Amino acid sequence: MAPMGIRLSPLGLAVFCLLGLGVLYHLYSGFLAGRLALFVLGDQAERAGPGGPDAAPGSLPEGTVDLRELLAVSVLAAVKGGEEVKRVRESNALNEKAKGKTREGAEEKMTSGDVLSNRKMFYLLKDAFPSVQINTEEHIDAPDKEAISWDRSIPEDIKKIIQPKKVPAESVTVWIDPLDATQEYTEDLRQYVTTMVCVAVNGEPVIGVIHKPFSAYTVWAMVNGGSNVKARSSYNEKTPRIIVSRSHAGKVEQVARQTFGNKTVIIPAGGAGYKVLALLEVSDKKQEKADVYIHVTYIKKWDICAGNAVLKALGGHMTTLTGEEISYTGSDGNDGGLLASINVNHKALVDKLPDLEKASHK
Template sequence: MAPMGIRLSPLGVAVFCLLGLGVLYHLYSGFLAGRLALFMLGDQAERAGSGLDVPPGPLPEGTVDLRELLAVSVLAAVKGGEEVKRVRESNVLNEKAKGKTREGAEEKMTSGDVLSNRKMFYLLKNTFPSVQINTEEHIDPPDKETVFWDRSIPEDIKEKIQPKKVPAESVTVWIDPLDATYEYTEDLRQYVTTMVCVAVNGEPVVGVIHKPFSAYTAWAMVDGGSNVKARSSYSERTPRIIVSRSHAGKVEQVARQTFGNKTVIIPAGGAGYKVLALLDVPDKKQEKADVYIHVTYIKKWDICAGNAVLKALGGHMTTLTGEEISYTGSDGNEGGLLASINVNHQALVDKLPDLEKASHKQT
């Protein structure tokens, strides 16, 4: 009897072919997935080896990482500073008057203010769109900048600061794109800074103060770390007091009566500069002081970054009556300012009511 052959119907052949194609497809898909995973791991290893930060996974919705905010704040202050320096060195400031202070002093605005503000605001806003940002200068929609963060975190920040996630709704960022504009127009470059501050529930927790003309940046995070230190010694009995150039006369006489005739009064421009005077800053043009006093109204974007830096280093910045300053609500601080570090802050506060009263009697 002849052996029987195996016959497949056309339908069977089609089914067989489809099964075979399916197996090949899954094998090939697995191969591609494996190659893609190896490529991504290799890319991450290459980025890590180059010193760039490997982008972390997405944060939970409505959450921001304060370490990332610090990194972007440093970058924003530096980028804003580049605009400030470029405009000043071009000597084309396009200077304009934008009003008067409560004391009658003229407030100025330049191209340096505008361009720095634009760069800083949009770098922060494009990176953290859900965070409230308060800035000194007005932003016009046609001036929108397409600047973004590359997700890299500087090594000194990674070494000292751990990730810390907070609700985005609790965060307010304060930008000062050019502190000491009046001095900037006079070409007194040593007083000029760009600053960013991050407040959480009204408390300053991240501060960045950048000096564009000396390429120096001080940063700090409360309960985190800092790249700047307090000086080794301060005088509490006969302090060197740094004050606003425009209000020096209102403070000097009573300060000498309160702290003694040996008290040195240092008139200076810029709140950022005055805070750095309390710290160990490697800049020969930076004055050194023991106490910073301001006796009139001052905007919060002027002082928030300095407040955060001092707080992170164990210092204090309060009103003249010793009250903590809240960085929510209005953009101004009504109660004057007292800043110190490594001295008895409350003892200074106890001496200041006479200073505050007398300063209002001066002309």
């Protein structure tokens, strides 16, 4: 029997040819798409580079941190710490203890609010940036490690203002104050209480966060970056309102009145964070307003670093009483007193108040 042949009708032949052309077209299209994808990805990689502006959070080169990310997690840490501070105060479970005396002989207090806020803030920052040095007011016990993580999201208000900025991790020091104004906290003077985070780069304060737990108000700023707060439109240099520590008001009052006259107003207040906010334009109705902030005794750096960064970002100043810049490396305290101002001639203030520097050593 003769082998059977395959015959294609003219219509079948046309269909066969069309199918073949379709397969070739799809193969060629896939090849072009692949080449285009490689080109786009290569271009993105070249623009972004390792840790470049288009890089995803957490994908920075080893040993590098992004200050915008550090600002975002610092704000979150201050808020989370503030939640603990508020919860403890409202439940009246302070468990108040004495933890020593200040150089002036005053008793320093510690509460559960200090401890729990400190734990929350420290471990949140440490989990997000394990290679960064963190200095905090309260002692951290390893068995009490808090399991808390940052989801790497950056709030929209920070995204709109702050650009990414990479710095070596070894140049960064974070200062945490988990509860500023503990004395006032125990007295239930809630308006003075803040939680604060500061980031210093090579000893210079560049990020400041001040959070008021009982009014849910947060101020943040980055030097040469931006802020969510502004300086007030006017300040009085001739007869300034001077905000000072409640425990040292008398030392400042006499010199201030001799310098600026009897109309000078002295405002005793608690908490370094509260006093810095007094120099700014804030919406918190319980916040007093002042033109100058003066402190005449030794003060810890976690008390003042955040305020220093905020003022510096807004064009203000925080120095020792002799006008020297404060370095946020080395020891945890500042011996030279404190003079803080904004939108006034800071050097003129330093020159006008020479006797305050002497008062700081009495």
